[in-house]
Structures are given as C-alpha cells and as structure tokens.
Amino acid sequence: MILMEEQRTDLQQGKQMDVMIASPLDLLFNPRSVVIIGATPRENSVGGVITKNLLTKFKGKIYLVNPKYDEVNGIKYYKTILDVQDDVDLAVIAVPAPAVPKVTEECIKKGVRTTIIISGGFSEVGEDGARLEEELRRIVQNRIRVLGPNCIGVYNAFNGLDTFFLPEDRMGRPRPGPVALISQSGAVAGAILDWAARRNIGVGLAVNYGNKLDISESEILEYFARDNRVKVIVMYMEGLKYSGEGKKLLEVMKEVSSIKPVVVYKAGRTKAATGAVKSHTAALAGNYEIYHAMLRQANVIEADNITDAFDMAKALATQPLPRGNRVLVLTDSGGMGIQAVDALDMRGLQVPELSESLQEILRKQLPPLAVTRNPIDLTGSATDAMYKFVLDTVLPTSYADMALIIALMQIPGLSINLGNYIVEARRFNKPIVVVSFGGNEYVAKFENNLEENGIPVYHAPHRAAKALWALYEYAKIKGVTKEW
Amino acid sequence: MVIGMNPIIAKALDEGRYKLLEHESFELLRQYNIPVPDFALVQNVDEALKAVKDIGYPVALKVVSPDIIHKSDVGGVILNVNNDDELRSACERIRNNIREKSPYARISGFLLQRMVPEGLETIVGATKDPIFGHVIAFGLGGIMVEVLQDVSFRIVPITEDDARSMIREIKGYRLFNGYRNILARDEEAIVYIITKFSELLSDNPNIAEADLNPVIVLERGKGAYAADARFIIGST
Numbered sequence: 001m002i003l004m005e006e007q008r009t010d011l012q013q014g015k016q017m018d019v020m021i022a023s024p025l026d027l028l029f030n031p032r033s034v035v036i037i038g039a040t041p042r043e044n045s046v047g048g049v050i051t052k053n054l055l056t057k058f059k060g061k062i063y064l065v066n067p068k069y070d071e072v073n074g075i076k077y078y079k080t081i082l083d084v085q086d087d088v089d090l091a092v093i094a095v096p097a098p099a100v101p102k103v104t105e106e107c108i109k110k111g112v113r114t115t116i117i118i119s120g121g122f123s124e125v126g127e128d129g130a131r132l133e134e135e136l137r138r139i140v141q142n143r144i145r146v147l148g149p150n151c152i153g154v155y156n157a158f159n160g161l162d163t164f165f166l167p168e169d170r171m172g173r174p175r176p177g178p179v180a181l182i183s184q185s186g187a188v189a190g191a192i193l194d195w196a197a198r199r200n201i202g203v204g205l206a207v208n209y210g211n212k213l214d215i216s217e218s219e220i221l222e223y224f225a226r227d228n229r230v231k232v233i234v235m236y237m238e239g240l241k242y243s244g245e246g247k248k249l250l251e252v253m254k255e256v257s258s259i260k261p262v263v264v265y266k267a268g269r270t271k272a273a274t275g276a277v278k279s280h281t282a283a284l285a286g287n288y289e290i291y292h293a294m295l296r297q298a299n300v301i302e303a304d305n306i307t308d309a310f311d312m313a314k315a316l317a318t319q320p321l322p323r324g325n326r327v328l329v330l331t332d333s334g335g336m337g338i339q340a341v342d343a344l345d346m347r348g349l350q351v352p353e354l355s356e357s358l359q360e361i362l363r364k365q366l367p368p369l370a371v372t373r374n375p376i377d378l379t380g381s382a383t384d385a386m387y388k389f390v391l392d393t394v395l396p397t398s399y400a401d402m403a404l405i406i407a408l409m410q411i412p413g414l415s416i417n418l419g420n421y422i423v424e425a426r427r428f429n430k431p432i433v434v435v436s437f438g439g440n441e442y443v444a445k446f447e448n449n450l451e452e453n454g455i456p457v458y459h460a461p462h463r464a465a466k467a468l469w470a471l472y473e474y475a476k477i478k479g480v481t482k483e484w
Numbered sequence: 485m486v487i488g489m490n491p492i493i494a495k496a497l498d499e500g501r502y503k504l505l506e507h508e509s510f511e512l513l514r515q516y517n518i519p520v521p522d523f524a525l526v527q528n529v530d531e532a533l534k535a536v537k538d539i540g541y542p543v544a545l546k547v548v549s550p551d552i553i554h555k556s557d558v559g560g561v562i563l564n565v566n567n568d569d570e571l572r573s574a575c576e577r578i579r580n581n582i583r584e585k586s587p588y589a590r591i592s593g594f595l596l597q598r599m600v601p602e603g604l605e606t607i608v609g610a611t612k613d614p615i616f617g618h619v620i621a622f623g624l625g626g627i628m629v630e631v632l633q634d635v636s637f638r639i640v641p642i643t644e645d646d647a648r649s650m651i652r653e654i655k656g657y658r659l660f661n662g663y664r665n666i667l668a669r670d671e672e673a674i675v676y677i678i679t680k681f682s683e684l685l686s687d688n689p690n691i692a693e694a695d696l697n698p699v700i701v702l703e704r705g706k707g708a709y710a711a712d713a714r715f716i717i718g719s720t
Contacts, residue, residue: 243615246615294639
C-alpha cells in the first residue's frame with residue numbers, strides 16, 4: 001500500500017517507472033481523465049448535472065459519451081467509450097439500469113480499471129433489479145472495480161471531481177478541507193455537504209457507495225487513512241449486508257483509528273428503525289448492540305447524530321490532543337459556565353478547582369466580582385484583556401489540559417480582538433474550543449475569525465463539551481494521556 | 485488452532501445431536517483451560533461412590549440425557565450432596581423423578597460435579613451473527629441480565645483489553661470492586677475466561693450458541709469457574 005502511495009507521487013511528478021500502476025481507488029478519487037457515459041446537455045437530469053459539474057470544475061480531461069449527440073456547444077460527444085482514443089482513468093456510468101451491463105462490458109474492453117455506476121434500478125428495487133445486479137456482478141468480477149450501483153459517487157473538492165447529481169443551487173459544495181465523509185445514504189451525503197458548505201466546514205472528500213456491489217466502506221476507509229489531506233474521517237452507516245463483512249470492517253476501523261480519528265454515526269438503532277434500514281439498504285440491520293460493540297472494539301468515536309459527528313470532527317481536525325481530562329472553563333456568563341460544567345462532568349471530564357495561589361494571582365488582576373475557582377466567571381464586566389490574562393496564566397499550568405471558552409459577545413467590553421487573543425493561546429499546544437451565541441453580524445465576524453484560524457466555535461456549551469470529550473477519547477486511543 | 489472439527493463436536497453431530505451433553509461441554513471448556521468444577525460422568529451408584537473419592541464432597545448430581553432440556557423441571561438436579569448416604573439416595577431420587585415425569589427420556593448417565601463455593605454470579609454467552617460472526621455477551625447473573633439488560637457485547641476475536649473493557653462497561657461492574665461487606669472479585673480470572681472462550685469460538689465456527697451460566701467469580705486471587713455450560717451446534 002505504501003509502495004503505491006510512492007508510485008502515485010512519482011506519477012504526479014511525471015517520472016518514468018517500470019511499474020506505474022495507480023491503485024483502483026486512486027483512480028476513483030484522483031483520476032487524470034474521466035469519461036461520462038450517459039452525458040447530456042439536458043441540465044435537469046442526473047447525467048446533465050454530472051456533465052455540468054465536471055465540465056465546469058474538474059481539473060483533468062473529460063470525455064462525454066452519448067450516441068444521441070455529436071457535438072454540443074463545441075464539445076464532442078462519442079458514440080461509445082470505445083470511440084475514445086486516449087486512456088481513461090475513470091468511467092462514470094449514468095445510463096438506465098438495463099443498459100448498464102453492456103456499457104460496463106465496453107469499459108472493460110476499453111481497459112478502464114475503475115468505474116462509478118450512478119444508475120439505480122438494481123437490488124434496491126426488488127427481484128428483477130436483484131437479477132440485474134447479479135448479472136452485473138458476473139460481468140465485473142475481477143475485471144473492473146465498481147463503486148455503486150445506485151449511488152451518488154464521489155465529491156473531491158481538491159480536484160473538482162463531482163458526480164453528486166444534485167444541482168449547485170440546491171446543494172452547496174464545501175470548500176477543500178480536512179474532513180472526509182463516507183456515507184451509506186446518497187441523500188444524506190448530499191444534505192451533509194450542503195449543510196457543511198453553509199457552515200464553512202471543509203469537507204475535502206465525500207463518497208457514497210450505494211449497493212456496494214464491489215468497493216466497500218472498508219476499502220474506502222483504508223484509502224482515506226493513507227491520504228494526508230484527510231485529518232478526520234466521518235462515517236454515516238445504516239447496516240452491513242454481506243455475511244462475515246463485520247469482522248473485516250472491525251479490523252480495518254481498528255487499524256485506521258490508530259492512524260487518524262474515525263467518527264461514526266450508525267443510524268437504525270431502535271427496533272422500530274431496523275425494518276426501515278432493511279428496505280432502504282437491502283441490508284440486515286442486525287442488532288444495534290452489536291454495532292455499538294464493534295465501534296467500541298474498533299476504537300472509533302461514536303456520534304449520536306450527524307451534527308454531533310461534525311462537531312467532534314471539527315475539533316479533531318484542528319486541535320492538538322489533550323494530555324489529560326482537566327478543563328479550564330472561562331466564561332463571561334455564570335449560567336453558561338454551569339451548563340458547560342454539567343456537560344463536561346456527564347462525559348467524565350474534570351473542571352478542577354484552581355489552587356489558592358493561582359487564584360490569588362488571578363484575583364489581583366480581575367474585578368472583585370469575578371469568580372476564580374474554575375469555572376472562571378469574568379461576569380458582564382469582562383474585557384478582551386481579562387480573557388487574555390486568564391488564558392496566559394492558567395493554560396500553561398497542570399490545571400488545564402484543555403480550555404472551553406464561553407464568550408457572549410453582547411457584552412460591551414468585548415471586541416473582535418478577543419478572537420486574536422484566543423488564537424494566540426494556541427501556542428500552549430492545548431485544545432481550545434469556543435462557545436458563542438447570538439445572531440448579529442459582529443458575532444458572526446468574531447466566529448468566522450476564530451474558525452478561519454483553527455479554533456472551532458459551538459453554539460451551545462454541551463456541544464463544545466462533547467467536542468472536548470471526543471479529543472480526550474482519541475487521546476486515550478492514541479495513548480498520549482497520563483493518569484492523574 | 486484446531487485443525488478440522490473438534491472430536492467432541494464431531495461425535496455429537498455423528499449421533500445426530502445439535503446440543504452437547506453436559507460433560508461434553510465441560511470437556512470442551514477444559515481443552516481451553518477454562519476452569520470448570522471437578523466432574524465425572526457415572527452410570528450408577530457404585531461408579532458415583534468411586535468417583536466422589538477424587539472429587540470430594542459437597543457435590544451436585546445431574547441427570548445427563550439428550551432428551552431432557554430443562555433438567556430441574558423434571559427433578560433431574562440435586563445440589564449440596566454431602567456424604568455417601570446422601571449420594572445413594574440422590575441417585576435413587578433422580579431415577580424415580582425421571583421415571584415419573586419423563587418416562588421416555590434416554591438416560592446417558594449422571595454428572596457428578598463438585599459444588600463451587602458461592603461467589604458473584606455472571607453470565608458469559610455467545611451467539612453467531614450473520615454479519616459479524618461470533619459475538620460474546622457478558623453480564624451479571626439472574627435478573628440483572630434479563631430485567632435490566634445490563635449486558636455488554638464484543639465481537640470475536642476478543643483481546644484481553646477488549647474483555648476488560650466489556651466487563652467494566654456494565655453498570656453492575658461496581659460489585660467487582662467490593663461493596664460494604666462484599667469482597668472484591670477476581671476480575672482477571674473472568675478476563676481470562678472470556679479471552680479463552682473467544683479462542684474456543686474462533687476454532688469452532690459451527691457453534692451456533694453457547695452459554696456459560698453461571699460463571700462464578702470468587703474473591704480476588706481465587707479465580708472463577710464455569711459452573712454450567714450449554715453448547716448448540718449449527719452450520720459453519
């Protein structure tokens with residue numbers, strides 16, 4: 001695997017090598033050339049959206065295949081993939097299901113090694129579809145690698161490869177960033193990307209594998225583990241479908257988790273939902289308890305919902321790992337401080353009372369009404385300078401392995417400059433998360449400044465607490481924590 | 485790693501049985517160093533009196549029959565047998581009970597089993613999931629498992645760390661550390677049993693279901709025993 005990574009680098013540098021073989025998944029995510037089978041100028045169709053996506057954004061060669069057209073707007077259409085002269089790294093297939101076996105055969109003949117079959121109408125629609133899927137399985141076996149069928153494929157913000165057939169005005173595209181998403185549901189993947197784009201969360205890579213005829217979540221996880229652009233992997237899963245594949249996924253997750261954090265949200269936890277999972281994915285939902293056990297055993301961090309998963313991912317992608325579970329809570333609102341302590345304590349994190357001597361130092365500089373035990377409450381008379389003073393005094397001590405900062409910016413003494421002080425506190429190499437709440441433009445500016453400088457912002461204390469918990473959990477997994 | 489099918493399981497399947505007899509279950513556990521009480525399979529009173537000399541009193545006497553599922557329902561189990569006289573009458577009583585309540589049951593013999601000292605009752609169970617393969621469950625015995633569903637699961641193969649974390653995951657774990665006049669329990673002994681049980685399951689893919697119930701956990705340093713075991717064989 002590592003060898004292939006090197007080969008890829010050499011490939012990009014254009015070196016001549018005896019063996020220049022990119023892995024099939026490399027071709028899936030980083031192809032130099034893509035053919036769209038079922039390309040069309042009709043904008044409001046699946047093939048049309050994919051065609052437009054790639055023509056406008058993809059940084060590589062594109063070939064369009066559709067026998068109905070010769071040329072549209074100066075762009076050539078080929079009758080079949082076999083008419084394309086050049087080598088093709090990746091084929092995207094978006095034709096009606098009955099035509100899929102034939103065009104897949106043509107891809108194999110052409111020498112294409114990896115394909116995304118977007119088309120639906122297979123095992124997810126009943127017995128006829130299942131038969132068609134079996135026919136397809138026989139065709140592809142060991143001859144070509146397949147993502148799908150019945151999937152929305154790949155989004156790669158780095159190179160503009162985007163087979164998500166949801167129009168740009170309906171689904172925003174997130175900026176390139178350190179989070180990678182693996183989703184069993186296509187619609188959920190689309191909604192997540194739209195949501196992340198709105199919140200300026202960088203999701204560099206996203207993939208939906210649909211019916212999983214061939215390429216599985218395990219293989220994708222392994223691939224993302226080796227991609228240095230990816231810092232955190234978020235997985236949305238409903239259920240596995242093949243006999244024995246649970247063990248494989250467990251093994252892979254365990255290995256990947258030792259390299260980088262994996263956050264998983266498994267939906268279909270209740271008995272009521274298992275029927276829905278079964279009809280949705282044609283998978284045996286199985287007992288949630290077993291999935292829960294697998295996630296524990298695999299050292300992945302389990303999220304309770306999608307927002308949770310991204311709250312944690314944001315911190316895992318940007319913050320150093322804590323050495324212990326002690327949290328400094330610094331606030332300008334006593335009430336918010338209490339909520340933070342509740343949430344931290346419920347997750348097993350400590351808010352230790354500061355030593356008398358440390359409190360004495362703080363008291364000399366802070367207003368008389370300020371509370372200095374931890375949580376440190378600067379009250380409504382807080383200023384930027386007070387936050388800076390507390391951070392600079394307490395963060396270097398052993399009382400704080402990490403910091404949860406609450407800044408309700410509605411207070412007159414606070415300014416955008418507070419954000420700069422918080423960003424400067426990154427030099428202590430301890431995780432910092434910020435709680436901010438409010439709707440005005442000034443608050444938004446403050447929050448954006450923090451996020452752009454690698455400090456995650458949350459709109460409620462319990463969400464920030466959970467993000468710190470995830471950092472501590474992963475620190476334990478990596479074995480960097482020390483016992484108190 | 486056992487090559488081929490375990491002879492105990494092969495014998496059961498040969499005889500058309502999908503359930504191991506009690507002494508077979510114990511023997512299988514012994515192969516994996518899982519502690520079981522000293523036991524012997526005997527056919528009659530004379531054999532029982534001879535075997536008890538090695539095992540020592542007190543013992544439990546249980547009927548062994550491929551036709552009886554719930555032994556205690558038909559009076560097939562007598563606990564706390566303390567001397568030769570009691571042992572004689574226990575054999576007699578079980579025979580009479582079976583004759584009366586389950587007259588057509590074949591009797592393969594009697595299992596003579598050393599009584600295990602009292603301790604914390606736990607359950608170590610296993611099922612085979614179509615997706616994940618063997619899954620091991622752990623919980624405290626009795627109502628804790630059934631009513632409170634205070635159980636944790638892990639997927640085979642299970643490492644020692646996995647076993648430790650599944651023990652600590654249950655709510656009743658506090659009992660392992662001692663409480664008031666209850667002494668702390670031998671947690672490492674149960675960690676050992678779970679990891680060995682995992683090995684047993686890995687080697688025998690055709691085990692469909694298994695229950696070590698109860699597993700008695702003694703005081704710290706004194707070990708743990710599977711006091712009763714049940715194995716159901718399925719397809720691989």
